[in-house]
Amino acid sequence: MILYHLNHLRELEAEAIYIIRETASQFERPAMLFSGGKDSIVMTHLARKAFYPARIPFPLLHIDTGHNFPETIEFRDKMVEEIGANLIVRHVQDSIDSGRAKEEKGPNASRNMLQTITLLDALEELKIDAAMGGARRDEEKARAKERFFSHRDEFGQWDPKNQRPELWMLLNGRKHQGEHFRVFPLSNWTEMDVWMYIAMEKIDIPNIYFTHQREIVKRDGMLLANSEYISIRTTEKVEMMTVRFRTIGDMTCTGAVLSPANSLQQIIEEVAASKTTERGTRSDDKRSETAMEDRKKAGYF
Amino acid sequence: MSDFSKDGYLNMELLRFTTAGSVDDGKSTLIGRLLYDSKQIFEDQLEAIEQRSSQRGFEHVDLSLLTDGLKAEREQGITIDVAYRYFATPKRKFIIADTPGHIQYTRNMVTGASTANAALILVDARKGVLEQTIRHSFIASLLQIPHLIICINKMDLVNYEEAAFEKVVDEFKQLSSKLDIKDVSFLPISALLGDNVVDKSKNMSWYNGPTLMYLLEHLHISSDENHIDCRFPVQYVIRPQQTEYHDYRGYAGRVSSGIFKPGDKIKVLPSDEVAIVKTIELFGDEIPEAYSPMSVTITLDRDVDISRGDMIVRENNVPNAMQEFDVMVCWLNTTPLQVGGKYAIRHTTKDARCIIKDIRYKVDINTLHRNEEDKNIGMNDIARISIKTTVPIFFDSYRKNRHTGSIIIIDEATNETIGAGMIV
Structure with missing residues (x-):
């Protein structure tokens, strides 16, 4: 008898594609956060698979700190051109110039924290109601408790004690005006899975x-x-x-x-x-x- | 990539399991032990828990600290929500849904159990089968987890005696006769000292069975999915707005059950229109057969009116299509269930509304008694209820099909998921 069973990478792929399709169906204005890192590249690849032969039916959103590796930006622009995706870029520098964000001082100064302000402003400006991200639960303790569909209040905040239970694969994206969701299609992937998948699918990085x-x-x-x-x-x-x-x-x-x-x-x-x-x-x-x-x-x- | 298939990585399977037990049963220690002994702990993680163990004045490294997630939990020393952990061996990748065993967290265990292939239930060898063991086993049976592994822990504290192990096994067998469990295994272990977790114990020569890790690597999971009844809930209709694909209509979704092939005669619900599967594809590749849990796109030989929420099935094997049915529900919210109340529901990719017609009985999850008098269904309660939906729902019983037999109940005012339902 033939055993009908997927290997673990194909099962993770099927799960991620399901979540991406569910996001496109349940929300009016979803977007996919794109950083140029390997996780967001894999997520973009999965989005192409999910809707092929149609183009990805939502924009990619890059929150640009202005402190990128130049190689990342080159890669981003080439990829977007090749797959015909709609890329939207919002700059942390603009948040600083308009006084919305304040640059850190000292030798360890980083714009990493400031990204949050630019991101929340961009979500509001573009009326995005679901932002897909490439975060994985294996990365960090707090991320281990994230849902696939993670509810955010009107201030964009996460309340880890008051998360919606997620049963089977029945995802609940209902929300009130002004609230939005973060969606994590790669939740169950580990760093090793991501690398194996890049190799298996021959994805450019x-x-x-x-x-x-x-x-x-x-x-x-x-x-x-x-x-x-x-x-x-x-x-x-x-x-x-x-x-x-x-x-x-x-x-x-x-x-x-x-x-x-x-x-x-x-x-x-x-x-x-x-x-x-x-x-x-x-x-x-x-x-x-x-x-x-x-x-x-x-x-x- | 032939280079990678050589080392077998591409032949790995995914196994999801859930763990139940209270802090005292050593559940976190067991998970820490599985990760530690299978060399899944990184130096920076180990450093962090060594530091915290010594801060607290512990003699040895407290492996349970590895699975503590959020600030509030670390402060209180308890796990308050479902946390997911990952580890892999050359044979399998494992996803652990780590859930607290305390009574008020039944909802978390139900959540963790809903997607699990296996449940690990911890029993303290000194205490034997307790109320909470009954509760955990009942939830595993209700959620139809295919494999149950009873870990009889703290064997080191009963001098590794066979009699202590056998006593717990007998107690559990009496209990399980009342439950619907397909496959049960019993293991004598010590999570603290590592006996029979990853490495075989040198202290229990009377035990000839597998270690926990061996069992997890070899559980037969390929028949856990239903490969008989073809069910394909349509998730998204692909209609490219590009001239080269002008007439393309693809029905995207994830196979719930059964095996679909090109050439199959299918029927679309609710329209009852019939058609033949032209292709099954993903990213331009044609796939010879699609089965659960694959995400694919199906094209048909003719134009049929299909939208999200419809279901593609085999012409001669159709699910129930009803508006009134019974559901075993686990209530997940502090606001109690209302008879006569109206709620939103989600079933596969379909949204509907329902009204609660009746509460048949409530289950006392500590004794398994049915109570037909108590109509008060609050947080963490489990009950059999009758509901009526606004439109027909295409379902199989949960026992036959976990994907087409499950619903979630949503509060229309708060939008929260407040109930988990298994169709009887």
């Missing part, structure tokens, strides 16, 4: 995920890329190193890892042998033990 030479500053145990956005302390020195990035975010808070991996196969082997979590390379999570939970309550991704 920005080249900074692969090994390259770069000017690096060591700070608080992290390897930060030297750029015009960080100020070098007198005690610090800039060194050339062979690195790659495990996650891609704002240049000011995304740490590199020393790595010679120049193929997906090698990255997968590296991830399998890794002794630290992926978010261990992110200084934004290291500010306090509940950093992610506090940011999420305020409306972060």
